[in-house]
Amino acid sequence: MEISVPATSANLGPGFDSLGLAVDLRNKVEFHPSKFFSVSIKGEGENNPRLKGNNLFIGIFNEHYTRLTKKKQNFKFTFYNQIPMSRGLGSSSAVIVSAVASAHEAAGIRVSKRRILNHALVYENHPDNITPAVMGGFNAATVEKNKVFSQKKHLPDYIKAVVIIPNKQMNTSRSRTVLPKSYSKDNAVYNLSHTALSVASFFNEDWEMLRLASHDRFHQKARMKMLPELFAVQKVAYESGALMSTLSGSGSTFFNMVYDEDAAMISNKLKQKFPEFSVKTLDFDNNGLIIER
Ligand SMILES: Nc1ncnc2c1ncn2[C@@H]1O[C@H](COP(=O)(O)OP(=O)(O)OP(=O)(O)O)[C@@H](O)[C@H]1O
Ligand SMILES: N[C@@H](CCO)C(=O)O
Numbered sequence: 001m002e003i004s005v006p007a008t009s010a011n012l013g014p015g016f017d018s019l020g021l022a023v024d025l026r027n028k029v030e031f032h033p034s035k036f037f038s039v040s041i042k043g044e045g046e047n048n049p050r051l052k053g054n055n056l057f058i059g060i061f062n063e064h065y066t067r068l069t070k071k072k073q074n075f076k077f078t079f080y081n082q083i084p085m086s087r088g089l090g091s092s093s094a095v096i097v098s099a100v101a102s103a104h105e106a107a108g109i110r111v112s113k114r115r116i117l118n119h120a121l122v123y124e125n126h127p128d129n130i131t132p133a134v135m136g137g138f139n140a141a142t143v144e145k146n147k148v149f150s151q152k153k154h155l156p157d158y159i160k161a162v163v164i165i166p167n168k169q170m171n172t173s174r175s176r177t178v179l180p181k182s183y184s185k186d187n188a189v190y191n192l193s194h195t196a197l198s199v200a201s202f203f204n205e206d207w208e209m210l211r212l213a214s215h216d217r218f219h220q221k222a223r224m225k226m227l228p229e230l231f232a233v234q235k236v237a238y239e240s241g242a243l244m245s246t247l248s249g250s251g252s253t254f255f256n257m258v259y260d261e262d263a264a265m266i267s268n269k270l271k272q273k274f275p276e277f278s279v280k281t282l283d284f285d286n287n288g289l290i291i292e293r
Pocket of ligand 1: 008
């Protein structure tokens with residue numbers, strides 16, 4: 001059994017806790033019943049001893065497997081991780097979604113993606129990362145009565161993501177503590193109108209409009225102050241022709257949307273100016289959660 005989930009970039013500027021999209025960088029897990037419990041990790045986290053035991057995945061997997069089967073069973077898990085942790089690329093969402101889906105598969109219970117998404121919401125109470133992680137593509141999402149309601153837009157392959165990933169980790173719960181406790185009516189209207197315009201631009205494929213529509217007054221500035229080089233990253237990305245340049249999730253990665261034909265040039269500029277950061281050009285992912293039986 002093999003289950004994989006893509007990385008995601010959430011917020012996309014003004015759409016705090018509501019907009020997100022999936023990129024083609026995946027965490028995969030293989031597992032099968034075994035006499036003894038074991039965890040092996042390849043890729044991101046392979047040198048972190050804390051992940052070899054009762055990590056976020058194992059806790060959620062066990063909770064669901066026990067609930068569904070009323071049985072205890074050991075498994076051998078092998079993780080192939082490509083998503084860097086605590087960098088704003090949805091590593092926790094990928095783990096949560098993959099654990100919920102794996103437990104259902106291990107129990108022999110087939111459920112819809114929507115059901116998996118609603119279970120995932122219990123562990124991450126905003127839907128902007130978990131929705132594209134499950135569904136793929138660009139998603140606008142909200143939560144009502146503990147359920148996610150969302151709309152998906154398939155992303156074409158002539159646009160790419162150029163992500164620039166600093167070494168510095170930014171833990172989401174910490175990164176939420178630096179945000180204002182309340183917003184003025186002017187700023188609320190600013191973000192509301194920019195979010196509405198962003199969603200319409202994605203659905204109408206008006207990528208150029210995103211340069212303006214993706215402006216934000218809710219969270220980026222406060223978070224970018226924790227790593228001030230990010231202001232320069234955004235400036236270089238826009239000067240080089242990025243269609244949008246936003247803090248990815250709660251940071252520290254910066255997400256840039258670019259035309260395919262500009263990707264190499266923009267990526268090279270960012271590499272030259274910020275040699276200490278890692279720059280990756282990625283396709284968008286329209287599949288989300290993939291289960292291979
Ligand atoms: N591959 C993994 N295996 C086990 N636990 C993981 C893995 N990846 C992430 N985690 C857990 O998720 C935490 C990171 O979650 P956090 O929300 O801070 O970052 P993120 O999800 O990468 O960023 P964002 O939500 O801004 O996109 C890690 O500290 C770890 O507990
Ligand atoms: N919307 C979330 C994304 C990170 O999980 C935030 O900005 O805190």
